Amino acid sequence: MYASLAEVLRLPSFRAAGTRVLTGDPDAIDIRWVHSSEVYEMSGLLAGGELLLTTGLGLHGANAEQLDEYVTSLARAGCAALALELGRSFLDPPEAMIDAARRAGLAFLVFPRIVPFVRMVEDFHELAVRARLGAAEEDAGWAGLLDLVVEGAGPQAVLDQLARIAGCAAELLDPDGNVVEQSRISTVRLYDGAGATAQLRSRHRILGTVRLLCGTPDARLNRLADRAATALTLELARHREVGWRPTLSQALVSDLNAGALLSHDEIARRLEDAGLVTTGRPITAIAVDPHGDPGACLSRVEAAWPALVGPLVAGTLGHLVVVLLITGPSTTPRRLRELLREGHQSLGTSGVDVTIGAAMPCDRLTDLPAALHTARDVVRLADARAGDTRVLLARDVGVQRLVAGGLSADRIDALVAEQLGPLLASDRHSQGSLVSTLDAYLALGRSKTLAAQRLGIRRQSLYARLERIERSLGISLEDAESVLGLHVALVAWRLRTGIDPAVGVSPGGARM
Secondary structure (H helix, E strand, C coil), rough: CEEEEHHHHHCCHHHCCCCCCEEECCCEECCCCEECCCCCCCCHEEEEEEEEEEHHHCCCCCHHHHHHHHHHHHHHHCEEEEEEEHHHCCCCCHHHHHHHHHHHCCEEEEECCCCCCHHHHHHHHHHHHHHCCCEEEEEEEHHHHHHHHHCCCCHHHHHHHHHHHCCCCCEECCCCCEEECCCCCCCCCCCCCEEEEEEECCCCCCEEEEECCCCCCHHHHHHHHHHHHHHHHHHHHHHHHHHCCCHHHHHHHHHHHHHHCCCCCHHHHHHHHHHCCCCCCEEEEEEECCCCCCHHHHHHHHHHHHHHHCCCEEEECCCCCEEECCCCCCEEEEEEEHHHHHHHHHHHCCCCCCEEEEEEECHHHHHHHHHHHHHHHHHCCCCCCCCCEEEHHHHHHHHHHHHHHCCCCCHHHHHHHHHHHHHHHHHHHHHCCCHHHHHHHCCCCCCCCHHHHHCCCHHHHHHHHHHHHHHHHHCCCCCCHHHHHHHHHHHHHHHHHCCCCCCCECHHHCCC
């Protein structure tokens, strides 16, 4: 079932992004699915009816003709709407894209404010689930199952609710018939080998099977199995980009992320089932952003990393690969960083470009769900950090996490305007480079020699720029408190715009 673009734009995440419609009639456009991609040649991967979300990273440096062709090819492939997030690659929507969208009859939207695309996909997922399965008309138990799907509670929680509704145990099997997830709810029905089953199907293949261990099934249980298969397929559609594989490792990663596993013993058992025996040793959660195909990256991690780091559990969460491994009580932050750099290098030799983020090792298994979210935050905030961002620990982005988690968008905007406003205005109007100069100077420990080398200018030119910065801001760069405020403001500016200060801003707002 399709939803109108107007319905989609009323979803919370789209409203939070301040969505503006530049071309097209939202009431007249139907959306089959919401998808995000930075791939320039995306048209060959579409099936029609998509709302495509992009930050424009794949379009960076493209000329007007290439931007026109990008939009036109999407329309030819049946894409229903294109949405561009402003700030990361474009501060203003390119006229070439607007004109091409108007000619091709493609709806073109822009997001002035940054909202994670995964939130938009999840909001649309909720809309699709409720429209497709008619949750409002279902009984309370079935509606509860749908609520779990909408919330992304994970396969384990869905199977538990399914078992409550059916009155018997429920299992999720992979395409080869191996059990990868079971309900934990005590039930009264005895299993005699028959049971009700239904296959989880994507458009191209069978993803697995849901089985109710109910003995001889009746019409109600067969219908429930069919609906459960649909619900679980939608739940697993969160991983559709990588061709989700219902393995013990993937099921564990999904359930940890959803908070469906609460006790130490249960997590330990699930880790052991997946091949990771902890015996009380610390576990580290790691997130890998492949900047490309997560499925290929997952395969490379599973093939190459055990030789470097030992046994591991790996799966995917959206576009990220998530890894759990034993780091040992003597693993220092320095040693952990070295291990991850070796892992980064092993992927690089295979042609996989990644960013790696890690939480601190967990002594308590019950801390793993929080560590998993921390690792994902570290990777997400990598672009907001100056310097080398290939391998990051949680401590490397402490300020970024504090700003992102503790300040509203309005307060971040106010902080940036207060601390950097005159420099940003000067750079926009005079094609200057005061922001990039300040960023290099602070990032290199206020070394004028190193800053001049990085910027490729003479020391005398650097001195002149620093004096302009001090005059514009009315501060001294020798004052520790002022420098701290500027550091935090530069972090906040990266978070808010996605722009690297080293790149700069050109007149009119486009990236230089």
